[in-house]
Amino acid sequence: MTLSASASPLRFSHPYESFHHSPAPHSNTAPNIGMNTPAQIASIVSDLTSTARHGMLRAPALALPTISMAKLFFRYAAMNSGKSTQLLQIANNYETMGKAVTLYTSAIDDRYGVGMVTSRLNIQREANTFDAGFDFLAQDYGDTACILVDEAQFMTPEQAQQLHRLAHTRHIPVICFGLRTDFRGHPFPGSAWLLSLAEDVEEIKTICQCGRKATMHIRIDGQGHRVKEGPQVEIGDEARYRAVCGQCFHRD
Template identity: 65%
Template sequence: MAKLYFRYSAMNAGKSTAMLQVAHNYEEQGQAVRLFTAAIDDRYGVGHVTSRLGPQRATEVFDANTDFLHVVDQKVACVLVDEAQFLSTAQVQQLHKLAQVRGIPVITYGLRTDFRGEPFPGSAYLLGLADDIEEIKNICTCGKKATMNIRVDEQGKRIREGEQISIGGNERYRQACGRCFYSE
């Protein structure tokens, strides 16, 4: 039975690296995969999944208009989705249906919460519908397990208010444990 998987973590835990490795493993066995990432994530160019370790791969993009039930056919062994926090609730339902009805495993990778500790809608629905949920571990600067994300400005000072989505990498975000997230 195929499943919908949600693999989540704080920033910088290796989600994209893990996704690229899964794609490699399938393809090394001669199986076709479809990789997607959010169109709004342009950090390394639109339509690219890039690991901070260096590996990069061109992928398809999804946006608010993507209907996964129409773009994914039966000829694939697996669907992989990076930046899954940007999925809509309808798209999460579509991915769940791909796994449950069409029998195509779907593995999604993303953040649970934003820099304020509030869930992304896509992540909230993934937590509700995913058949398998896995945390990818990361550590805070204090050495404890990082579970939260902190947004910072150009000087490295913490930002506590603003739009939920602001695309950025290490220059904009830091991972933190709960204690450091709530400390001033």
């Protein structure tokens, strides 16, 4: 069987995220055969064999964002979902291709040292920091091929607007990673603006202890009891926060 890779009806939204498949009428992509009968499966396999014989079955393309597709990306998730791991992998992928990246993280996140992007897989690298007064537009990005921002929930609304303008006026892809809401379920101002402005928004999935998809997180005290009141920002790791599903979030 010979497969043609001349074009691709499958689209990766980003090289480190699952691809989305939206087949058009008369799609030449493989169907889902999970619950079909043996006769239906035999028919599907026959159709695929015929399609491949005529060179119509095509492999997916994989590409990093370039200046021709510069826009603002926002990848959000509950805590402990691998956001920083994905950021560091993307940075590595660009640099392996000989392209420069600029990394940022929040100056208030000192869990692993100020100015450090750290994965729970014990991968770490230095990054520039931003605080509430930082101006992303005032920086010289030189030959930067991509800007990567960790802990983006701590940005101000103005900084989210700056990054949107930067992507479209300087033609540099900007990929932000962060939480969507705080421990009370209230949106972080920076995240609310990123959700409004980003052209490409995607959830990074993780699971709750109960097995459902975690979409929220809760704050806990030193004895493991839930804390429902307090300041929005309180830096902490698994000892202070837990990713939960909506049902567990609303459980008293």
